[in-house]
Amino acid sequence: MGGSTVLSGKRILLIIGGGIAAYKCLEVIRRLRDGGATVRCILTEAAQQFVTPLSVSALSGERVYTDLFSLTDESEMGHIRLSREADLVVVAPATADLIARMAAGLGGDLAGTALLATNKPVLIAPAMNVRMWEHPATQRNVAQLRKDGVATVGPEVGELADGEYGAGRLAEPATIVDAIETALGQLRVVPGGLDGPLAGKHALVTSGPTHEAIDPVRYLANRSSGKQGHAIAAALAAAGADTVLVTGPTHRADPPGVRVVAIESARAMLDACAAALPVDLAVCAAAVADWRVTEVADDKIKKSGGPQTLKLVENPDILAKLAAPGPNRPALVIGFAAETEDVAANAAAKRGRKGCDWIVANDVSQAAGTFGGEHNTVTLVTADGAEDWPRLSKADVAARLADHIVAHFAKARAKTRGKASGGAS
Numbered sequence: 001m002g003g004s005t006v007l008s009g010k011r012i013l014l015i016i017g018g019g020i021a022a023y024k025c026l027e028v029i030r031r032l033r034d035g036g037a038t039v040r041c042i043l044t045e046a047a048q049q050f051v052t053p054l055s056v057s058a059l060s061g062e063r064v065y066t067d068l069f070s071l072t073d074e075s076e077m078g079h080i081r082l083s084r085e086a087d088l089v090v091v092a093p094a095t096a097d098l099i100a101r102m103a104a105g106l107g108g109d110l111a112g113t114a115l116l117a118t119n120k121p122v123l124i125a126p127a128m129n130v131r132m133w134e135h136p137a138t139q140r141n142v143a144q145l146r147k148d149g150v151a152t153v154g155p156e157v158g159e160l161a162d163g164e165y166g167a168g169r170l171a172e173p174a175t176i177v178d179a180i181e182t183a184l185g186q187l188r189v190v191p192g193g194l195d196g197p198l199a200g201k202h203a204l205v206t207s208g209p210t211h212e213a214i215d216p217v218r219y220l221a222n223r224s225s226g227k228q229g230h231a232i233a234a235a236l237a238a239a240g241a242d243t244v245l246v247t248g249p250t251h252r253a254d255p256p257g258v259r260v261v262a263i264e265s266a267r268a269m270l271d272a273c274a275a276a277l278p279v280d281l282a283v284c285a286a287a288v289a290d291w292r293v294t295e296v297a298d299d300k301i302k303k304s305g306g307p308q309t310l311k312l313v314e315n316p317d318i319l320a321k322l323a324a325p326g327p328n329r330p331a332l333v334i335g336f337a338a339e340t341e342d343v344a345a346n347a348a349a350k351r352g353r354k355g356c357d358w359i360v361a362n363d364v365s366q367a368a369g370t371f372g373g374e375h376n377t378v379t380l381v382t383a384d385g386a387e388d389w390p391r392l393s394k395a396d397v398a399a400r401l402a403d404h405i406v407a408h409f410a411k412a413r414a415k416t417r418g419k420a421s422g423g424a425s
């Protein structure tokens with residue numbers, strides 16, 4: 001069961017809406033409980049057409065709440081207590097109807113009143129038909145909810161239950177849990193926003209893959225999900241840092257409180273990073289494409305042209321450029337390394353080659369199961385040596401890295417103070 005330090009001991013109120021994807025919530029509940037969280041569920045009337053209170057209750061290990069007017073519910077646990085005794089309220093699937101009711105502040109049922117009564121952060125995972133999602137009314141409602149501070153995860157693009165294709169799929173359970181961890185991670189570190197231990201610091205994080213165009217419709221890419229980089233940006237923002245996240249194309253929700261710059265190519269990522277300078281710290285977690293095609297074709301390359309050979313040229317190394325000495329060099333530059341053997345030794349060599357201060361070395365050997373997975377097995381390599389971390393969720397790796405960064409700046413501050421007082425006496 002491992003557990004997750006972010007989820008451990010947290011209380012989630014999960015409001016399950018009526019959609020064909022409601023069954024995915026069972027997996028969300030299982031994962032949250034595996035991480036050590038308590039999950040209480042409200043099922044809307046429509047949700048009960050798709051999942052039964054019995055199965056939800058069996059998985060959550062808690063009684064399930066369904067009816068606003070049930071006297072027992074109200075006497076045992078009214079909607080106000082239900083929504084306040086949670087650390088986070090999650091709505092999944094958030095149907096077009098639920099979203100509209102939330103945006104309008106309607107409280108006609110238990111879900112509506114709990115959402116109105118809550119003083120806790122709310123995360124919604126929309127799911128519906130693509131036309132319903134794209135409808136101006138839904139888009140207007142979602143924009144309103146975002147303005148109200150509600151976080152969103154998904155919807156994802158793909159084949160929908162009704163056979164259509166497009167945006168509207170409920171985010172996968174792992175992605176929803178990831179967004180929950182991000183939202184909770186933010187609570188964990190900064191109760192007061194600007195009072196966090198990194199308040200006043202500027203941070204730059206790169207994340208995701210880059211896409212290198214071949215012609216107007218094709219590109220070179222890699223499988224990076226952006227999960228680790230986004231989690232780091234969230235953890236730094238949660239610790240109070242003014243954080244810019246420069247990200248390649250991913251399906252991840254924007255981490256709360258982070259300024260996100262979306263780019264596609266390595267060169268665009270470099271430009272966006274340069275524009276974000278000066279910063280106090282930079283974390284390069286992106287899987288930047290090492291190569292791009294020498295010349296991007298203006299028109300779509302036709303099959304009739306026969307077999308093609310792509311000529312590649314090396315992309316700029318963003319990490320090395322950020323870490324190069326100069327007036328704009330961040331005080332702390334952190335890179336990642338994907339290693340399969342001699343993790344610490346290879347990472348130490350990479351640290352020297354790139355000129356960065358720390359390397360977070362990922363063990364990407366088959367046995368570690370890092371790629372595309374939920375967990376990371378990491379060795380932190382600094383000037384002082386290598387520190388092996390246990391297998392952790394990516395959110396926990398981010399939280400732990402943020403803790404190390406906080407400690408690093410605290411130490412640097414103490415040193416400066418020590419020097420200053422030493423000089424004065």
Ligand code: CTP
Pocket residue numbers: 206266284285286287288289290315316317318319320334335336337338339
């Ligand atoms: N990086 C970068 N710009 C590049 C290439 C890599 O900023 N053009 C950064 C990545 O964000 C990461 C680190 O450099 O922080 C990874 O270095 P890289 O040399 O790509 O190493 P590995 O991915 O470990 O792979 P290999 O050693 O096999 O090249």
